[in-house]
Amino acid sequence: MISINFPFYGAVIIILWIMGLLLLGISYKQKSFFKVSMLLFFIGWIVIIGFVIQLWSFLDRPPMKTLGETRLWYAAFLPLIGFLSYERWKYKWLLAYTITMATLFLVINLLNPEAYSKTLMPALQSPWFIPHVLVYLISYAVLTASSVVAVKGWYDNYHKKFEIKSLKLADNLVYIGFSFLTLGLLFGALWAKEAWGHYWTWDPKEVWAFLTWMGYLMYIHYRHFHTQKTTQALGILAFAFVLLLGCWFGVNYLPVANTSVHTYTNY
Amino acid sequence: MSENQQKIQRNFWEKPWGYVESFLIGTGLIFVGFSIEYFVPNAVENSLVFPYNTIFLVGYIFLLFLLYKKDDSNPLINWFTKVPATISSIFLLTLLVMLMGIIPQVPTKNFWVQRLGLNHMTSNWAFLCIVFQLLTCLGFVTIKRIAQFKWNNTGFILNHLGLFLILAIGFIGRGDMQRLRVTTNEGQLSRMGVDENKNQVELPFGLFLKSFTIDQYPPKLALVNLNTGDVANKQSENLYLIEKGGQYTFDHLEVTVDNHLPSAGKIGSKYEAVNEEGSPPAAFIRVKNNENDSILKGWISCGSYRYPYEYIKINDAYAIVMTIPEIKRYRSEIEIVIPNEPVINTLLEVNKPFNYRGWKIYQLDYDEKKGKWSKKSVLELVKDPWLPFIYVGVFMMTLGAVFMFWTGNKITNKD
Numbered sequence: 001m002i003s004i005n006f007p008f009y010g011a012v013i014i015i016l017w018i019m020g021l022l023l024l025g026i027s028y029k030q031k032s033f034f035k036v037s038m039l040l041f042f043i044g045w046i047v048i049i050g051f052v053i054q055l056w057s058f059l060d061r062p063p064m065k066t067l068g069e070t071r072l073w074y075a076a077f078l079p080l081i082g083f084l085s086y087e088r089w090k091y092k093w094l095l096a097y098t099i100t101m102a103t104l105f106l107v108i109n110l111l112n113p114e115a116y117s118k119t120l121m122p123a124l125q126s127p128w129f130i131p132h133v134l135v136y137l138i139s140y141a142v143l144t145a146s147s148v149v150a151v152k153g154w155y156d157n158y159h160k161k162f163e164i165k166s167l168k169l170a171d172n173l174v175y176i177g178f179s180f181l182t183l184g185l186l187f188g189a190l191w192a193k194e195a196w197g198h199y200w201t202w203d204p205k206e207v208w209a210f211l212t213w214m215g216y217l218m219y220i221h222y223r224h225f226h227t228q229k230t231t232q233a234l235g236i237l238a239f240a241f242v243l244l245l246g247c248w249f250g251v252n253y254l255p256v257a258n259t260s261v262h263t264y265t266n267y
Numbered sequence: 268m269s270e271n272q273q274k275i276q277r278n279f280w281e282k283p284w285g286y287v288e289s290f291l292i293g294t295g296l297i298f299v300g301f302s303i304e305y306f307v308p309n310a311v312e313n314s315l316v317f318p319y320n321t322i323f324l325v326g327y328i329f330l331l332f333l334l335y336k337k338d339d340s341n342p343l344i345n346w347f348t349k350v351p352a353t354i355s356s357i358f359l360l361t362l363l364v365m366l367m368g369i370i371p372q373v374p375t376k377n378f379w380v381q382r383l384g385l386n387h388m389t390s391n392w393a394f395l396c397i398v399f400q401l402l403t404c405l406g407f408v409t410i411k412r413i414a415q416f417k418w419n420n421t422g423f424i425l426n427h428l429g430l431f432l433i434l435a436i437g438f439i440g441r442g443d444m445q446r447l448r449v450t451t452n453e454g455q456l457s458r459m460g461v462d463e464n465k466n467q468v469e470l471p472f473g474l475f476l477k478s479f480t481i482d483q484y485p486p487k488l489a490l491v492n493l494n495t496g497d498v499a500n501k502q503s504e505n506l507y508l509i510e511k512g513g514q515y516t517f518d519h520l521e522v523t524v525d526n527h528l529p530s531a532g533k534i535g536s537k538y539e540a541v542n543e544e545g546s547p548p549a550a551f552i553r554v555k556n557n558e559n560d561s562i563l564k565g566w567i568s569c570g571s572y573r574y575p576y577e578y579i580k581i582n583d584a585y586a587i588v589m590t591i592p593e594i595k596r597y598r599s600e601i602e603i604v605i606p607n608e609p610v611i612n613t614l615l616e617v618n619k620p621f622n623y624r625g626w627k628i629y630q631l632d633y634d635e636k637k638g639k640w641s642k643k644s645v646l647e648l649v650k651d652p653w654l655p656f657i658y659v660g661v662f663m664m665t666l667g668a669v670f671m672f673w674t675g676n677k678i679t680n681k682d
């Protein structure tokens with residue numbers, strides 16, 4: 001029987017990634033360190049993918065039920081987004097950000113251990129379970145990457161060296177992330193019709209999912225029309241990300257959570 | 268469509284209307300909506316039904332085409348096709364939905380919340396006004412792009428027309444949707460259901476519940492912190508599905524399950540296999556403490572609505588308990604009964620509804636207090652005649668999302 005030891009694997013991945021981040025920092029002065037940092041990031045990523053596969057096999061069900069499990073997938077997707085974005089845009093800070101966020105979420109998981117439960121309630125036994133959750137987590141990872149542009153943008157604005165190019169990066173990421181977000185919303189509606197009788201019931205999770213969708217919709221439309229207005233675009237981008245976090249986590253901690261059919265964390 | 272760097276000195280209400288005008292129109296609409304709501308409260312029951320809603324929808328779409336064709340230089344029509352109108356209506360809709368997320372959507376004694384309809388937002392006139400504004404924007408921009416007859420507008424049209432369909436039909440068609448909740452009991456025929464307004468409604472056909480079955484996972488063994496009531500030792504595996512003969516480790520404790528009775532009753536100081544209603548599972552376990560080599564033995568049970576639970580205390584802070592078995596599957600074997608027609612047998616489960624004559628029958632709930640001994644099964648009948656149109660909209664938006672991915676993927680720093 002496979003045993004599962006997240007603290008060990010989590011620690012290994014975190015150490016690899018922190019070492020990689022340090023070397024990445026040094027590589028700004030010493031270019032040769034960059035390849036080593038990439039290697040460390042990549043090895044850490046292989047380990048996390050391996051752990052996810054192991055967890056799936058151990059639990060005998062898709063590991064997508066609890067908050068901790070979704071955080072794990074998020075930490076697995078983020079570095080991939082980082083690698084792919086670096087490939088196109090060559091921004092080291094974006095790569096660093098995705099790895100840092102992934103590391104942060106692994107730390108959150110280490111600090112919030114959950115009971116490993118192999119059970120899956122009837123509502124989640126559906127062919128829609130995997131596509132709906134996966135697509136949402138991919139979109140969250142991509143949109144998180146876009147959110148860093150807002151942070152860096154304000155920093156650059158403050159130092160008066162803002163590049164309009166970084167907003168193009170945000171556009172690239174938001175369009176992709178938003179397309180996955182839309183699919184997640186639609187899959188959820190189609191699933192809801194099969195499971196609960198109606199495709200949209202304004203359940204708290206659905207309300208926040210809708211708000212998140214609206215937030216990024218505003219960003220896309222604003223950018224389409226006002227390509228030169230950077231501060232406002234950055235503001236909308238940051239606001240939309242806050243809505244995303246509200247949808248992912250906020251709902252589970254709101255008092256209204258136990259009226260929502262989307263909360264599955266029990267033990 | 269890109270902005271000039273120069274600030275053009277523009278008069279108020281001079282074409283093209285910008286954000287100030289947009290937010291004025293939007294908030295004006297909301298204000299009008301709330302005023303109407305104050306005097307003439309709306310409710311979902313008042314939704315248009317067939318054929319009035321169809322006439323309204325067709326008329327509205329026709330009007331959009333007509334207005335666009337005849338007068339697209341009109342400042343109002345022009346405004347609808349531009350981004351300030353879109354962004355202001357998205358923003359105001361977002362605000363109203365946020366209110367919906369904060370204010371519980373239930374009847375309340377708070378005068379303003381009730382009177383302004385803040386607790387039934389989706390049928391509130393102000394909400395409907397702003398949805399209508401957004402819908403009109405969507406309508407006009409879609410018509411504008413379709414009229415250009417260019418292939419590279421495909422993604423745009425799919426997304427905007429898809430959303431238009433979903434929103435328009437979602438709101439305009441909801442009067443025709445019926446949802447009836449039916450509580451059935453084993454061996455009984457049900458002919459009545461309850462609708463969303465708690466009215467008793469006769470069902471379109473009879474439902475006979477032949478049997479209701481629940482499959483459970485085995486109960487779990489857990490080490491619990493008696494002070495917090497929470498499962499202890501979460502860093503490693505800490506919840507085990509019980510099996511007879513199983514051996515499990517909790518930190519320095521080794522637990523062996525000598526006996527597991529899925530359905531048991533306490534006789535004297537022991538548990539025996541008993542197949543009565545309300546008989547919970549029980550297990551005889553041996554707990555070896557590796558720190559001091561002591562062994563504790565005894566029966567544990569999760570209890571049920573009829574019988575109490577029992578656990579083994581390790582010390583003042585910890586105990587080994589048996590958790591209530593979780594539900595794996597529940598299903599109703601039903602017969603659909605129509606006069607002068609053969610009965611139809613089917614099995615209803617969560618995620619597997621049954622379609623019959625325009626109605627979809629869902630397995631909803633059961634008597635949770637009785638759990639696996641529930642003789643009651645709650646079903647839901649849903650009729651949604653506009654659903655195919657919603658699916659068309661969903662399909663369009665799905666394709667539209669693929670286009671968005673494609674477009675987004677083409678954005679590089681070389682543009």
